[in-house]
Amino acid sequence: RTVYVNGDYLPEDEAKVSIFDRAFLMADGVYEVTSVLGGKLIDFAGHARRLERSLNELDIKKPAVFGDLLEIHRELVKVNGIEDGLVYLQITRGAPGDRDFVFPDPETTEPTVVLFTQNKPGLADSPAAKVGMKVISIEDVRWGRRDIKTVQLLYPSMGKMMAKKAGADDAWMVQDGHVTEGTSNNAYIITGNTIVTRALSNDILHGITRAAVLRFAKEAQMQVEERNFTIDEAKKADEAFITSASSFVMPVVEIDGVALGDGTPGARTARLREIYLDESRKAAI
Ligand code: PLP
Numbered sequence: 001r002t003v004y005v006n007g008d009y010l011p012e013d014e015a016k017v018s019i020f021d022r023a024f025l026m027a028d029g030v031y032e033v034t035s036v037l038g039g040k041l042i043d044f045a046g047h048a049r050r051l052e053r054s055l056n057e058l059d060i061k062k063p064a065v066f067g068d069l070l071e072i073h074r075e076l077v078k079v080n081g082i083e084d085g086l087v088y089l090q091i092t093r094g095a096p097g098d099r100d101f102v103f104p105d106p107e108t109t110e111p112t113v114v115l116f117t118q119n120k121p122g123l124a125d126s127p128a129a130k131v132g133m134k135v136i137s138i139e140d141v142r143w144g145r146r147d148i149k150t151v152q153l154l155y156p157s158m159g160k161m162m163a164k165k166a167g168a169d170d171a172w173m174v175q176d177g178h179v180t181e182g183t184s185n186n187a188y189i190i191t192g193n194t195i196v197t198r199a200l201s202n203d204i205l206h207g208i209t210r211a212a213v214l215r216f217a218k219e220a221q222m223q224v225e226e227r228n229f230t231i232d233e234a235k236k237a238d239e240a241f242i243t244s245a246s247s248f249v250m251p252v253v254e255i256d257g258v259a260l261g262d263g264t265p266g267a268r269t270a271r272l273r274e275i276y277l278d279e280s281r282k283a284a285i
Contacts, residue, residue: 002079004072004115007065009079012116018095021112025099027152029092029112030054035245036077036085036117037124037277040284042245044070046208051091054148060093061106063113070285076117084123086246090114090151124248124277132253132265133169133242137231138162140173140180147202156183170242172255175203178228185244186210187252189229189237190222190268196237199226209243209276216275222268231255239266241273248280249273 005015023029032047048069055062065072073087092112096104142155159171160183172187173180180198181187186207188197195217200206214224234240240252240260249272251265260266 001117002076003117004076004113006110006113009075015114017112017114020097020099021092021095022104023090023092023112023151026101027150028058028060029090029151030058030060030149031088031090031151032149033245034073034087034089035123035248036082036087037281037284039077039083040281041070041073041077041087042280042284043208043212044073044285046211047089047245050149050206050208051089054150055091057145057148058093058150059103060091061111063091063111065113072115076115080117080119082117082119083121085120086118086123088116088118092151120246123246126247126250128169128247129250129270129273130265132251132263134163134167134254135170135172135182135252135256136163136166136168137174137179137256138171140175142173145202146180146204147200147206149205153184159183168254172231172234174231177230179231179234180204182242182244185242185247185250187234188241188243189234190239190241190266191237193221193268194223194225195272196225196227196229196233198228207243207245209245209248212280213243213249213272213276216279217272220271220275222272235260239269241266241269243276249276 001012003012003015032051034047035042094109094111096109163171181204235258242250251269
């Protein structure tokens with residue numbers, strides 16, 4: 001596979017980053033994951049906007065190649081022959097000559113820019129969409145700026161392992177009794193014709209897929225309530241689902257061992273997934 005590192009397209013085993021890179025030592029970096037369907041990028045503009053915001057919030061210098069990111073995404077998709085898959089992009093504060101808690105001078109330390117593709121044939125036809133996911137609830141002990149998409153993913157990764165050990169697929173995180181989000185996705189419940197999801201704040205990532213799905217939901221005449229909900233409310237809901245760039249809209253059929261409805265994916269969730277995939281494919285670039 002060909003990857004991109006700081007201006008160069010290289011075979012993956014020739015790509016190098018310094019051991020002093022701030023992301024390696026301090027998780028001082030941000031990332032984006034953009035999905036590819038039919039060789040085209042889904043919602044690239046949304047991901048680029050959020051990336052710019054993440055960089056601003058952390059005071060990481062915008063790399064000189066920022067304006068070329070679309071072209072770099074497209075080139076990697078092309079050279080790696082990606083029909084369905086993902087493009088991973090990471091920008092870090094860079095690699096000063098030594099380890100120091102103080103941010104390096106942006107005049108002398110350039111951000112590190114890395115991109116690679118992941119080939120996922122049939123990404124939109126995942127069997128999980130037909131079976132649905134089981135989630136467990138865990139305490140949300142992450143830091144207070146989850147709206148910034150940093151590479152600090154240890155707790156989400158631990159959460160996914162806790163779910164796996166419990167025989168589930170993912171974990172929904174709970175803070176002060178209310179669901180924040182999934183380990184790598186936004187969380188929703190549906191009761192009647194109403195979709196409920198936590199409102200945007202520093203507590204959750206502002207999902208690009210979330211924004212699109214809420215827009216389409218309103219067009220599909222479904223009500224949207226952006227508010228807190230508890231795990232108990234979720235267990236009594238008619239349907240539940242998650243959204244992310246890599247899973248699109250994915251049904252949740254079980255929470256902490258309690259089946260929702262008859263334990264199979266709900267019709268409204270299936271409809272939302274269909275609309276999301278149709279509309280996103282149409283707008284892909
Ligand atoms: N929430 C968290 C914690 C995530 O890591 C992600 C995606 O990686 C999302 C939500 C979903 O965001 P998006 O739809 O932009 O992929």
